Every structure is written in C-alpha cells, then in structure tokens.
Amino acid sequence: xxxxxxxxxxxxxxxxxxxxxxxxxxxxxxxSTQAAEIEVEFPAGAPLxxxxxxxxxxxxxLSSHPEVIKAAHEGLDRRGFGLSSVRFICGTQDIHRQLxxxxxxxxxxxxxxxxxxxxxxxxxxxxxxxxxxxxxxSDRLVHASLIDGIRLCxxxxxxYKHSDMDHLGQKLQMYQDKRLRLVVTDGVFSMDGDxxxxxxxxxxCEKYNAMLLVDDSHATGFIGKTGRGTHEKFGVMGxxxxxxxxxxxxxxxxxxxxVSGRKELVEMCRQKARPYLFSNTVAPMIIAGVLRVLEILxxxxxxxxxxEKNTDYWRKGLTEAGFILKEGDTPxxxxxLYNAKLAQDFSIALYDEGIYAIGFFFPVVPQGxxxxxTQISAAHELHHLDKALEAFIKVGKKFDILHKTxxxxxxxxxx
Amino acid sequence: xxxxKEVIKNYVTDEYLxxxxxxxDYETPLISGGIVDSFSMVSLKRFLExxxxxxxxDEKATPEAFDSVNKIAELVKEFVKG
Numbered sequence: 001x002x003x004x005x006x007x008x009x010x011x012x013x014x015x016x017x018x019x020x021x022x023x024x025x026x027x028x029x030x031x032s033t034q035a036a037e038i039e040v041e042f043p044a045g046a047p048l049x050x051x052x053x054x055x056x057x058x059x060x061x062l063s064s065h066p067e068v069i070k071a072a073h074e075g076l077d078r079r080g081f082g083l084s085s086v087r088f089i090c091g092t093q094d095i096h097r098q099l100x101x102x103x104x105x106x107x108x109x110x111x112x113x114x115x116x117x118x119x120x121x122x123x124x125x126x127x128x129x130x131x132x133x134x135x136x137x138s139d140r141l142v143h144a145s146l147i148d149g150i151r152l153c154x155x156x157x158x159x160y161k162h163s164d165m166d167h168l169g170q171k172l173q174m175y176q177d178k179r180l181r182l183v184v185t186d187g188v189f190s191m192d193g194d195x196x197x198x199x200x201x202x203x204x205c206e207k208y209n210a211m212l213l214v215d216d217s218h219a220t221g222f223i224g225k226t227g228r229g230t231h232e233k234f235g236v237m238g239x240x241x242x243x244x245x246x247x248x249x250x251x252x253x254x255x256x257x258x259v260s261g262r263k264e265l266v267e268m269c270r271q272k273a274r275p276y277l278f279s280n281t282v283a284p285m286i287i288a289g290v291l292r293v294l295e296i297l298x299x300x301x302x303x304x305x306x307x308e309k310n311t312d313y314w315r316k317g318l319t320e321a322g323f324i325l326k327e328g329d330t331p332x333x334x335x336x337l338y339n340a341k342l343a344q345d346f347s348i349a350l351y352d353e354g355i356y357a358i359g360f361f362f363p364v365v366p367q368g369x370x371x372x373x374t375q376i377s378a379a380h381e382l383h384h385l386d387k388a389l390e391a392f393i394k395v396g397k398k399f400d401i402l403h404k405t406x407x408x409x410x411x412x413x414x415x
Numbered sequence: 416x417x418x419x420k421e422v423i424k425n426y427v428t429d430e431y432l433x434x435x436x437x438x439x440d441y442e443t444p445l446i447s448g449g450i451v452d453s454f455s456m457v458s459l460k461r462f463l464e465x466x467x468x469x470x471x472x473d474e475k476a477t478p479e480a481f482d483s484v485n486k487i488a489e490l491v492k493e494f495v496k497g
Contacts, residue, residue: 156457158455174458
C-alpha cells in the first residue's frame with residue numbers, strides 16, 4: 001500500500017476546489033422506478049419526496065414498461081443472468097444476433113454490432129475503420145464520447161463550426177488529399193436539442209467523397225415520422241454510412257449501444273474495435289428487453305406521436321410564459337439562464353416545488369450559456385406538464401427572469 | 416512579422432471566434448484561454464503549413480507553442496527561415 005497522507009491530501013484539495021467552485025456533482029437517490037413521477041431522497045437522509053421528473057432520457061416512457069420488464073424477465077429465465085465472456089469467445093447467444101438483425105431492420109442499415117454502451121461504440125469505431133492516412137472532421141459540439149473515440153484513433157482530426165455547412169464544405173475541400181474523410185456529428189445535440197442538417201451533410205459528403213457518421217442516441221426511437229432517427233427526419237435513410245446509438249435512452253433506458261451501418265465497417269468493428277473485443281457481452285435480459293422495445297415501436301408510432309404533442313405543448317407553454325428557449329423541435333428543451341449560480345438556484349427552487357430538473361453550466365456547456373435542460377417524455381401526461389409549467393412560472397417570477405431579454409438577465413445576474 | 420501576425424490573427428478570428436466574441440490581440444491566450452481547443456488546433460497548423468509552404472513537426476506543434484498569435488508567429492518564422 002502506498003497511499004500516504006500527502007497523496008490523500010492532494011485528492012482532498014482537488015475535491016474541495018470543485019466544491020468551492022460550486023461544480024461538485026452530487027447524486028440524488030431515487031427510490032422508485034424511472035417514470036414521470038419519481039420518489040427522491042435529496043439531500044441524503046432527507047425524507048422521500050414525490051417529484052415530476054423533467055430530466056430523464058426516458059423519451060418514450062419505456063424504461064419501466066410492463067411488457068419490457070416481462071420480456072427482460074423471460075430473457076433472464078431462458079438465457080441466464082450473464083455470459084461471463086466477451087462476444088467472440090463464448091458470449092454470443094442467438095438473441096444477440098437477433099437483436100443485431102432487428103436493429104438493422106429498424107434503422108434500415110446494412111448490418112449492426114452491439115456494444116456494452118454507445119460510449120463504447122464511439123470509443124471503438126474510429127480506430128477500427130480509420131488509419132493515419134485519413135481525416136475525421138467533426139462538429140465542434142459533438143458528444144464527449146465521440147471526442148474520446150476520435151482521440152483514440154490515429155487519423156488526423158479537425159472540426160467545423162457547429163452546424164455550419166459552409167465551414168464543413170471548406171474543410172472537406174481542404175482535406176481532399178487524404179485517403180478517406182469521415183464527417184462526424186450528433187443527430188440531435190444533447191445540450192441544445194437541435195438536429196444536425198443531415199440532408200445538407202449527405203449532399204456535401206457525396207460532393208466531396210466523404211463518409212458520414214451520426215450518433216443518434218438522442219433520436220433513435222422517436223425522431224422522424226416512424227421514429228427511426230434523424231436520418232428519417234431528413235429523408236436520408238440508407239445514406240448515412242455509420243449510425244451509433246444507445247439502448248440506454250428511449251429504447252428502454254437500461255444499457256447497451258451499437259454501431260449500425262455499412263456491412264464492411266460493422267465487420268471491421270467486430271474484428272478490431274477494442275471496447276467490443278475486450279468487454280463483456282451485453283446481458284441476456286437487456287437483449288430480450290430491447291427486442292421487445294423494437295417490437296413495440298415497429299407496431300405503432302403512438303408513443304413518439306404522444307411525445308411530439310407533449311413537446312409542442314411544453315415549448316409553447318414556456319415560450320408564452322416568457323422564458324428564453326433554445327430553438328428546436330426535439331424533446332430536449334433548454335431554458336436559458338446564462339449564469340451558473342442562477343441555474344443551480346433555479347434547479348433547487350424547482351425541486352422545492354416538486355419538479356426535478358437539473359442546471360447545466362460550464363464545462364458541460366460553454367461559459368455564459370448556463371441553463372436548465374428539460375426533457376419531455378411520452379410518460380408525461382398533460383397534468384404533469386401543467387404542474388411543471390406552473391412551478392417554472394412561479395420560480396421564474398421569484399428570480400424575475402420572465403419576459404426579459406438575454407441582456408437583461410445577464411445584467412441582473414452576470415455571466 | 417506584423418503581416419504574419421495579422422494573417423494568424425485573422426485566421427483565428429474567422430475560424431474559432433463566434434460573432435459575439437471579444438476580439439483577440441497578439442497576446443490573448445488561445446488554448447489555455449479556451450478559445451481554440453487542442454482538438455481544433457490542427458486546422459490552424461495545416462493552414463500555416465499550406466500558406467507558408469512549411470512543415471511543422473508534430474512535436475513542435477504543442478499547445479504551448481500555439482497559445483498566442485505572438486508564439487505562433489515565432490514558431491512559423493523558425494521554419495520559414497529554414
């Protein structure tokens with residue numbers, strides 16, 4: 001053992017500095033299943049409080065759906081708790097291949113490979129398909145997992161301004177000397193809730209001979225008319241070369257993710273992606289649950305339709321109340337407060353009113369862009385949204401930010 | 416030298432700054448100040464290499480060496496001179 005007091009102190013000082021800066025993350029314990037209403041213990045030791053959840057990725061309300069739970073139970077009974085193996089040794093069951101086929105069918109791609117999470121999919125895909133002769137050109141606001149994956153890859157990397165198609169075009173032109181070009185974007189950006197312009201991106205990729213990778217974690221299951229994702233919304237199904245996505249959000253919210261796309265690229269991942277080769281296979285009950293989710297979503301669009309209606313209702317209510325929102329039409333609805341402390345205080349005041357919504361600030365979002373990020377679910381009923389709206393208005397009045405301009409809020413609270 | 420610094424400053428402004436950002440000067444910390452992330456630095460390096468027909472070895476293209484217009488200009492000068 002070599003953990004002397006000075007080493008302990010070094011870490012204690014770092015943690016205290018985080019606390020002093022007001023950016024120490026504290027987890028709130030939930031004592032119920034994931035749902036529109038949850039029972040929360042916060043702060044630790046406090047009595048349980050029933051609150052409306054406005055910040056889950058449970059977009060379709062399937063996290064605790066009885067049919068999904070039943071399917072997971074059956075998976076547990078029929079295929080066991082775990083496989084104690086990576087996929088290529090003795091960790092591939094019939095249902096793993098079945099799920100890969102079902103995801104391929106759902107996303108209308110050529111093939112799919114499962115990963116323990118989308119974080120792992122993103123960590124592994126670049127290194128598996130590119131070399132130092134190639135270049136990756138990514139949007140400047142892509143998710144941290146894509147950034148980490150790109151860093152692990154020997155290809156050159158560059159960025160373009162967020163959703164700026166002219167800038168992307170310039171970059172693609174600039175790298176025509178490279179063997180391969182791969183453009184990388186989120187389908188729906190998790191912090192701002194806006195969607196990548198995939199129709200324009202496909203055009204540019206065709207013009208400049210580049211492949212396109214989209215992380216559709218905040219879209220699969222509900223964006224597009226039948227919920228297939230951002231590629232459906234923009235009419236480019238079959239034209240996105242790689243889609244990475246998660247089962248940890250709309251598709252039941254448990255765990256697991258995948259790379260889906262051109263069959264050779266998927267096969268390269270199966271041969272070379274390190275998080276696939278060196279981590280355990282996804283547990284059978286998760287596979288069985290996600291299979292059921294895809295059946296539900298393939299049978300009816302009822303849930304994504306309800307989510308769309310809820311989202312319109314929520315955005316309209318907040319806008320009329322005088323909040324400043326990030327523009328968009330996805331269920332990620334950020335309410336802009338600009339100041340980090342205001343975002344934290346606003347979140348705590350909401351909690352007192354029975355609403356669970358979290359403040360986001362630097363470094364998760366750029367400096368001076370602090371916000372409360374709300375996420376709408378098909379599990380929300382109108383009475384949940386009405387109650388949440390009432391609480392937001394009450395707290396908005398308390399902090400005097402309703403019907404104020406960005407500058408007025410900044411003048412009052414600073415950046 | 417001033418012309419070189421202006422070229423660098425203009426490129427950084429166009430490439431990395433948002434329309435409502437504060438303007439930069441020759442000493443503004445670019446990487447340590449969070450204006451240019453180390454990830455996006457590659458386009459600046461490539462721009463300079465193309466414009467001045469030079470090769471800046473990766474070991475010289477450190478975040479420290481790219482941290483201000485003045486520092487970048489010094490680095491470029493080293494290679495332009497040969």
